[in-house]
Structures are given as structure tokens and as C-alpha cells.
Amino acid sequence: MxxxxxxxxxxxxxxxxxxxxxxxxxxxxxxxxxTALQPESGLLEVSPVPHSLDLSGFTxxxxxxxGHLLTSLAVALxxxxxxxxxAAPAAYGLAQFRLRGSRTIVFGTxxxxxxxxxxxxxxxYSAYVDMGLVNSYFGLMLADASLGIPFxxxxxxxxxxxxxxxxxxxxxxxxxxxxxxFVQVVLPMSRNSLITAGLFSFLYAWSDxxxxxxxxxxxxxxxxxxxxxxxxxxxxxxxxSVMAASVLSxxxxxxxxxxxxxxxxxxxxxxxxx
Amino acid sequence: xxTTTATAPSVQRTAVQKKTDPxxxxxRRRLSQWGFIAPAVVFMLLFFGYPLVRNVVMSFQxxxxxTFFDGKxxxxxxxxxxxxxxxxxxxxxxxxxxxxxxxxxxxxxxIGLALAVxxxxxxxxxxxxxxxxxxxxxxxxxxSGIVWRRILDxxxxxxxxFAETIGLGGATPWLTSPGMALFSVVMVNIWIGIPFNMVIxxxxxxxxxxxxxxxxxxxGASAWRTFRSITLxxxxxxxxxxxxLGFMSTVKILDLILALTDGGPADATQTLGTLTYQNSxxxxxxxxxxxxxxxLILISAVFAVFYLRANRSxxx
Numbered sequence: 210m211x212x213x214x215x216x217x218x219x220x221x222x223x224x225x226x227x228x229x230x231x232x233x234x235x236x237x238x239x240x241x242x243x244t245a246l247q248p249e250s251g252l253l254e255v256s257p258v259p260h261s262l263d264l265s266g267f268t269x270x271x272x273x274x275x276g277h278l279l280t281s282l283a284v285a286l287x288x289x290x291x292x293x294x295x296a297a298p299a300a301y302g303l304a305q306f307r308l309r310g311s312r313t314i315v316f317g318t319x320x321x322x323x324x325x326x327x328x329x330x331x332x333x334y335s336a337y338v339d340m341g342l343v344n345s346y347f348g349l350m351l352a353d354a355s356l357g358i359p360f361x362x363x364x365x366x367x368x369x370x371x372x373x374x375x376x377x378x379x380x381x382x383x384x385x386x387x388x389x390x391f392v393q394v395v396l397p398m399s400r401n402s403l404i405t406a407g408l409f410s411f412l413y414a415w416s417d418x419x420x421x422x423x424x425x426x427x428x429x430x431x432x433x434x435x436x437x438x439x440x441x442x443x444x445x446x447x448x449x450s451v452m453a454a455s456v457l458s459x460x461x462x463x464x465x466x467x468x469x470x471x472x473x474x475x476x477x478x479x480x481x482x483x
Numbered sequence: 484x485x486t487t488t489a490t491a492p493s494v495q496r497t498a499v500q501k502k503t504d505p506x507x508x509x510x511r512r513r514l515s516q517w518g519f520i521a522p523a524v525v526f527m528l529l530f531f532g533y534p535l536v537r538n539v540v541m542s543f544q545x546x547x548x549x550t551f552f553d554g555k556x557x558x559x560x561x562x563x564x565x566x567x568x569x570x571x572x573x574x575x576x577x578x579x580x581x582x583x584x585x586x587x588x589x590x591x592x593x594i595g596l597a598l599a600v601x602x603x604x605x606x607x608x609x610x611x612x613x614x615x616x617x618x619x620x621x622x623x624x625x626x627s628g629i630v631w632r633r634i635l636d637x638x639x640x641x642x643x644x645f646a647e648t649i650g651l652g653g654a655t656p657w658l659t660s661p662g663m664a665l666f667s668v669v670m671v672n673i674w675i676g677i678p679f680n681m682v683i684x685x686x687x688x689x690x691x692x693x694x695x696x697x698x699x700x701x702x703g704a705s706a707w708r709t710f711r712s713i714t715l716x717x718x719x720x721x722x723x724x725x726x727x728l729g730f731m732s733t734v735k736i737l738d739l740i741l742a743l744t745d746g747g748p749a750d751a752t753q754t755l756g757t758l759t760y761q762n763s764x765x766x767x768x769x770x771x772x773x774x775x776x777x778x779l780i781l782i783s784a785v786f787a788v789f790y791l792r793a794n795r796s797x798x799x
Contacts, residue, residue: 221607223601223606224607224612226601231612231615234677235616237627237630238618240633240634253639254644255633255639294522295522296523299519299520302520306516320531320787320791322731323731323783324535325756325759325776325783326735326737327735327760327779328759328776329530329534331538331541331759332534332535332537332541334763334764334769336533351530355530358527358530387516387519391519416624418623418624418741422741422760422764434623434626434738437625438629438742455629458622458623458626459623462623465621466615473617473621474614
């Protein structure tokens, strides 16, 4: 009865329990992939494992939703650019310049998290109509950027506060202007927080459904979230391709979780507690 | 508009301060510093400040489908407010919002905390499993809603066929019966929120000094006792933040409900969020939508106070 064996047995027991928990939590996503591979099941029960590798669901999803996926990508990338271009300088300013009103602005940034998106859409819609931003890529990018900007400011600011004053003063003593110091010194030093903020603003914009639903009246700018939603309204029986489109729309989340897990974890804790 | 207000006072003062060059230089520096912050301030005023104000104004205006052709939306006093408050649907939506929010929070937090505690154990693959659990939270919410809609299908969904196989009845109308739909929507939202709760609470648990646990185990305290007298009190600030953030994101949810039930059946899952959407974007009565939206803001505002308090007591 070696003590070490029982402890390590208990440890592996916890691993098994952990795998079971993970299995339960990820089951719906497994089912999404499984259903996507059984396009013929339609209105029948779906078999627990696909009997053959039927990719026709994916073929029709790409035909029908491929354009919307590209729209999502373009809108999300645009939103990231707008978000970082606006949030990074502000985060730096709020972290390093001692300006009157900074505290109020940081406070206001925290407050924005409580404004419900549908209220924003409600008021924004008529303003968008007046300015011709309805059904435009730029309009949707701006609205989607609003999902990430407060978070990005709070996150990057908490990072930039830690940059030593001497570093910035040294750069300015070398004759670099404010802007050059920011671009050549501060931004490279804040790389990690910049990446985290960028990733999250990408995910927010990619997942956006509400602005896509409310700020578009035609089919001109249709991200994949809206595409899938309207798809189930029209093709109730065609679950295989609906699920295939869902799988494709979940890919960015999965890829980022695998490749950038460090940044994702940093973003969840950093953005919510600081 | 913002440039005129910014330059007006400085024009007045240049005459006085022309001689004092350092003061001018300082002001120029100030101005260039504000240049970094101004775009964000303007953006937030346009995308958060303006909608808040506009929504209040809109709630006193008469919008109809024709408004978007002739641009006319005359003020109509408190007509929208009394119309919304006299409609039974508003009371129902308010009640559903409360049930949905509280039910989701209890489930997400309870399970999230249990998992967080579980993952503080050291075991092989811990980190790997813990990070994969995040996936449901990262997938677009509409997509999760649609996947669950398939899973919960009464006749061909996997949940009912599984229940049938293990002899727990079957053919439960998860989403199609008005009595069950809200429960099902809460269940799905719990699934979505567990990872977020788990990660934050796990982070909080890691901050608790290990020595405290060693001391309490030397004192012979039971696991439950240790949890109650050490873990919970020290975790309290993190718990507050998680609950308040959870509240603010849950109370306004729209995507998930539209994807699962579209607010149905028979308005059984209509919440303040979906009702705002229905009023404004389906019936094109933006005035009524604004009224419901304002109520939603009011509820969020009360909790924002809690949030800021929690944030402050955290000591930044």
C-alpha cells in the first residue's frame, strides 16, 4: 500500500472527473459538428456519431453563407482597427498624463458597460438613417467598435500605468515628440495588452448580432450571425447546413483559444476586475 | 462643434498671457495631451452618451412606420409611457427579465464556483481542461442559441431522445410550451455563463494565501468549515464583481432569446430587451421601444452603483 500510488490515483481520478465535466460542457459543440456532418438527417433524429463523412452540409453552408463570413471578417477587422486607434492613445493619456478630468473619464468608461446595446441601437438607428450610415460597412464597424472600446481603454490603461515615467521622459529628452514617443516607445512596450484588447474587440465584433440586426434594412451588409439567424427562419428542415455554417462561425473563437490562450485568459480577468 | 467650444476661451486669454511664455508652452502641451484622449471621449459621447439622452427624448415622441418617410415624430406627452405600462406584456416582460436574470446568475455562479474550487486541486491536464471549458463562452451567442434550439427540439432533439433512452420520459416540449420555455432559456444561458464565472472565481481563489489553508487544516477544521470561514469571506470582492458584471450582461440579453424562441411561445420568453426590439424594430414604434429601454437603463443604473462600490472597495 504505497502512499504515493494512492495519491497519484486520486489525482488521475480528478483528471477523469475533469474530463467528464469538460465533456458535458462541450457536448453542445460536439453536437453542432455532428449534426453538420449529417445533412440528410433534416427533420429526423441525429445519430450520435456521423456514419459517413458527408460534407455536403459544409458545401451548401459555404455557398450560402460564405459571403456573410467574409462580411463578418471585414467588419470585425475594421472594428478592431477603429477600436485600437481610438482606445490605445486614450489609454496612454489616461494612464500617464496628469490631466484634470481624467478620473471622470475613467469613471465614465466603466459606466458605459451598463448601457444596454438595444438602447444604443434604438437611438442610433434614426441618427444612422440621417447620416446615411444604415446598410454601410463603415456604420456597422463603428457600432461594433463601441463593443470593444471601453474594455480596451480600461485594459490597456491598467497596463500603461505601469510604464516607468523615466522611460517616457528619456524618450522625450531625446527630442521625440509626444506622438513619436507613443508610437515608438509606449506601443511596443504595451504589446501584450494591445494584442489582448485587439483579440477581444475582434471576438465582440465577430459575435455581434444585435447591431447587424438593427442597423441593416437590406441584405447589403450581412454578417454570418445574422445570416444564420435568418437562415433558420427560412430553412427549418435544413439543419445540416445551418449547423455547418455555425461550425464555420465558431472557428475564430476556437482558433484564438488554442493559439492565443494566454491573451484570452489575461483579458477575462484583467478587463473585469481592474 | 467641439473645436469651437475648445478654442473660444483660449482666444480670449491669449492677450493676457502672451508675455508669459512658459504658461503658453504648458497650455500647448496640455492641448497636445488632450489630443490623445479626445477621440475616445467624442466616440463614447456619441455612442453611449447620445443614445442615453436621445432615448429619453424619444420616449416622449410619436413614432410610426410613416416617420421614416416623412421624418415626422411629434411630441406626444406621456402617451408612450401610459401605453406601455397599460399593456399586460410589459408586466410579463419585466417578470420574465427578473426570473431570467436571477435564475441565470444563481446557476452560473453556483456551478462556476463549484468548478473553480474543483480546478484548484492539482491534477494532470488541469490547465488544459480549464482552458478548453472557455469555448462555450467564446462562440457567438446567436450560434449557441441555434445549436441548443436543435438539441432541445421536442421530436428530434438529442436531449429528448437521450431522456427516452434512459427511461426518463421523453417528448418534453422544452421550447414550445409556454410553461417550459423560460426555464429552458435560463438553462442555456447558465451553460453560456459558467466559463466566465469559473475563470474569474478561479483567479480569485488563487489569490488567497496558502498559509491560511495550512493553518486551518492544522486546527483540524473540516473542508466545509474552511470554505465558509476562509474561502468565502476572502473571495467576497471577486464574488461581488462577478455577480454585478453577470447581472449587467444578463439583464439586457437579446441574441440568445431571439435565437432560441424569438420571445415566444405566446410571449413566454419576452423580456425587456426583446420587448424593446419588438416595439422599435418590428412594430416601428420607437417611442414605445424607448420607454421599455429606459426602464432597462434604470434597472442597470441601480446595479451600476453596486458595481462602482465594489470596484472602489477593491482599492483599485
